[in-house]
Amino acid sequence: MNSIKEIQEEIVDEFSIFEDWMQRYQYMIDLGKSLPLIEEKYKTDDKLIRGCQSRVWVHPEMKDGKLYFTADSDAIITKGIIAILIRVFSGQTPKAIMESDTDFIDEIGLKEHLSPTRANGLVSMIEKIKIYAINFQAKMN
Amino acid sequence: MSKALEVQLDVEKIRSDYPILSRKVNGQPLIYFDNAATSQTPNQVVEAIVTYYHQHNANIHRGVHALSQEATDLYEQARKTLQKHFNAAKDKEIIFTAGTTHGINLVASGFGSFLTADDEVVVSAMEHHSNIVPWQLVCEKTGAQLKVIPITEKGEWDLTELDTLITEKTKIVFVNHVSNALGTINPVEKLIQKAHDCGAAILLDGAQAAPHLQIDLQQLDVDFYTVSGHKMCGPTGIGMLYGKEDWLNKLPPYQGGGEMIDQVTFEKTTYAPLPQKFEAGTPNICGAIAFAKAIDYLNEIGLDKIAAYEHELLEYATSQLLAIEGLKIYGTSAYKAAVISFNIEGIHPYDLGTLIDKMGIAIRTGHHCAQPIMDFYRIPGTARASFAFYNTKEEVDIFVEAVKKAKSMLS
Numbered sequence: 204m205n206s207i208k209e210i211q212e213e214i215v216d217e218f219s220i221f222e223d224w225m226q227r228y229q230y231m232i233d234l235g236k237s238l239p240l241i242e243e244k245y246k247t248d249d250k251l252i253r254g255c256q257s258r259v260w261v262h263p264e265m266k267d268g269k270l271y272f273t274a275d276s277d278a279i280i281t282k283g284i285i286a287i288l289i290r291v292f293s294g295q296t297p298k299a300i301m302e303s304d305t306d307f308i309d310e311i312g313l314k315e316h317l318s319p320t321r322a323n324g325l326v327s328m329i330e331k332i333k334i335y336a337i338n339f340q341a342k343m344n
Numbered sequence: 345m346s347k348a349l350e351v352q353l354d355v356e357k358i359r360s361d362y363p364i365l366s367r368k369v370n371g372q373p374l375i376y377f378d379n380a381a382t383s384q385t386p387n388q389v390v391e392a393i394v395t396y397y398h399q400h401n402a403n404i405h406r407g408v409h410a411l412s413q414e415a416t417d418l419y420e421q422a423r424k425t426l427q428k429h430f431n432a433a434k435d436k437e438i439i440f441t442a443g444t445t446h447g448i449n450l451v452a453s454g455f456g457s458f459l460t461a462d463d464e465v466v467v468s469a470m471e472h473h474s475n476i477v478p479w480q481l482v483c484e485k486t487g488a489q490l491k492v493i494p495i496t497e498k499g500e501w502d503l504t505e506l507d508t509l510i511t512e513k514t515k516i517v518f519v520n521h522v523s524n525a526l527g528t529i530n531p532v533e534k535l536i537q538k539a540h541d542c543g544a545a546i547l548l549d550g551a552q553a554a555p556h557l558q559i560d561l562q563q564l565d566v567d568f569y570t571v572s573g574h575k576m577c578g579p580t581g582i583g584m585l586y587g588k589e590d591w592l593n594k595l596p597p598y599q600g601g602g603e604m605i606d607q608v609t610f611e612k613t614t615y616a617p618l619p620q621k622f623e624a625g626t627p628n629i630c631g632a633i634a635f636a637k638a639i640d641y642l643n644e645i646g647l648d649k650i651a652a653y654e655h656e657l658l659e660y661a662t663s664q665l666l667a668i669e670g671l672k673i674y675g676t677s678a679y680k681a682a683v684i685s686f687n688i689e690g691i692h693p694y695d696l697g698t699l700i701d702k703m704g705i706a707i708r709t710g711h712h713c714a715q716p717i718m719d720f721y722r723i724p725g726t727a728r729a730s731f732a733f734y735n736t737k738e739e740v741d742i743f744v745e746a747v748k749k750a751k752s753m754l755s
Contacts, residue, residue: 224370224702229753232695256710257694258724277724278692279754280699316698323694 207299210291211307218311227312231283238286241275252324252331257281259324263335269294270339272332281323284308284316288325292332297343300336305329349660349737351653358645358734361386365734372704375739380524380552380683380730381708382574385638389577392637396630403626405603419629422636423619429639430569431560432586436618439585439592440632444551445474447570447585448518450622451547452478454595455516461487464513466544468493468501469720470523470530473713475549479518493519495720499526499675506538514544521553521569525714525728526675527658527683529553536566545591551575555732556654556681558647567591573631578638582631585622592618599624650733654682657731657740664744668751674717674726682731685712688747691754693727699750700727705743 205213221227241250245262252259257278264271272293276282291307292300308317319326359365362384367374376384396418402411404419420435427435441447459465465479469492483490491509494502501519510517517539522529532548539546547568550559554571561569568591573582587595597604597615602625606614615621642650661684665671670689687693697709711718711725718725729743 225753228699228702232754256697256725257692278694280695 204294207291207295207303214287214290215307215310224312228280231287231313232279233283234286235276235279235282238275238282238289239273241273245273246275252327256321256323259285259328261285261328261331263332263339265339268343269296270300270336274328276324278323280316281325284313284325285328287311288329288332297336297340301333301340349653349656351649351656353645353649353653353733355653355734355736361388361641362734363387369704369706370702375705375735375743377729377731377735377739377743378706378708379555379732379735380527380575380681380728382580383555383577383732384734385579386577386641388641389579389634389638392634393579393630396633401630404629405620415629418633419627422632425636425639426584429643430554430584430586431562433562434589437586437589437592439587439619439622440627441570441583441585442581442628443572443574443583444549444570447568447583448474448547448549449478450585450598451516451518451568451570451587451595452482453598455545456482456485457596459483459486459488459515462513463488463515464491464511465489466491466493466510466514466517466519466539468519468530469495469716470499470501470526470528471518471520471714471716472524472549472551473715475518475520476716488515489513492716495717498677499523499528499717500677501530501535503534506534510535510538510542510544512542514539514542517544517546518549519546520549520551521559522550522556522681523675523714523717524552524683525712525717525726526677526685527552527680527730528675528677529557529679529681531679532564532566536564540565552681552683555642556647556651558651561586573635573638576635576638577641578635579631582628582635584635589618592622595622597621597624601625603627645733653733654731657735657737658682658684660737661729661731661740661744664740665747668744668748670751671747674721674723683728684730685726685728687723687726688751691751693725695754696727696747696750699753700743700746703742703746703749705746707743 241260241262246260250260250262257276259276261274272289274285364384400414402415404416423435423438426438465488496502521532536546545567548566550569550571555576567588569586571584574580603620604616604624606616672687674685693709708728
């Protein structure tokens, strides 16, 4: 398993081949469509992040000291960004997640989607992923 | 080539009043279709702001010096401009506020001081959150009941049960004149009559109506009316609350301090007469002057012409959009301001809005702070395009193409 930093670099590299926003967004849309759906039983209110623009569900699972995430959104572009975030965070240790940042999103030209004022649920989703990591880390200690 | 709009408006000249309309967004010429959220500000209004700060800036109503007198005169002249424009009986019935929400809270808070558990407050299911929450707070505090006028599939009030909704128990009715989420121009005259027949007061939220319609407050015979400057080509942070003199005298002051005070001792403070009673602290002097300038500007173009031109844009855009397969418009009343709320089957409004923004077009997506409406239609939100008199048919064409492009990317 590559480190969070390595995966982020891979993603930045992959995005560098796109020539314009349309290609970038088409890729995001395709990613969104391919995201494994969260199991319906986890699409509960306590897993729901209510944005004013789109809704996000995220569910964590701990296996062999690593955190795995499944997630969903009702908006496909939000879902595409979720797919990228899951690729970065899923399968990592709580400690690595706690110490990571999401600056790479700027580099792939999707910064606006992580703006706190965008109200699409993504900023809260990252917060939630970090809180899960902190809680699981606390349990491990 | 489609034919030109029939209403004659020198849009090219009008557009030159708005430098922002020449800028680019995401590398594309800006098309601004979020006018229901805030309108753009013409040079004339910006110049009024600059002139105020360059020439007249001083606190009002208290200085004997020349600048203070000038600022006071301009501020009070602004009040008169609004009085005349909205045809209020007296200038003291015009209260400057921070905006529509402020006006609503002022009235709600005032009624909160005399409502009881036996009283009822009536709102509609078409309201903006700003219209629901202040009344919920008042009802929680006083025990009064909140009753809701339902809406129909077309996005109009369903008044079939009006006689059971507005009764002798009703103390205040509060509805929007034009819906921000759907664009419906509501038949407020009926409600004003009904409220008065039952001895209730009625407050109208005119935020979406005043930019498009000529409002005659005396003819409407409404008790309270509230608007925002920034939706009428004025600056943000300024609005108007109109109240009939009797009602404004009955309501207690909303905030304390500054101009609203007549005399203070520790035993008893007496309040200033209207309108200062409701203008605590140093008001938004410059905002009021600029707001009046915006109203002069709109009147120079002519609100009738503006309404007719916008209506043509609305009809044209509606027919073009409806030609897109799977596109549904919410709010299909025959009486609409230039607002189109829509969705495309299988596409989330956030996705649509995001891609359209990339093409330089500003529309609004989401629930438009009107969740009850979205719940009614069982949708998460809509995309909303709202037009102003400085928009053009060509912009509508580009927008419709952008919607088609976004649709093909998302399908």
